[in-house]
């Protein structure tokens with residue numbers, strides 16, 4: 001991904017790169033809650049929880065999972081992914 005200029009590009013990148021199931025309406029900037037690709041399959045309770053908070057903005061994207069603490073982002077032309 002080179003230049004960040006639309007929420008749709010960010011959303012598609014997140015879907016392809018990380019398997020994040022962003023809702024279809026995530027084609028505009030904003031905050032979205034969705035399933036976490038890292039920990040959703042480990043959930044026995046609260047299977048319908050949407051622990052992953054994703055923020056799409058003109059500066060890039062940031063995400064944080066309230067359940068497994070997976071977080072990362074993309075902005076300013078570089079990845080800020082952390083594991």
Ligand SMILES: [Zn+2]
Pocket residue numbers: 036037038039040051065066067068069070
């Ligand atoms: Zn998680």
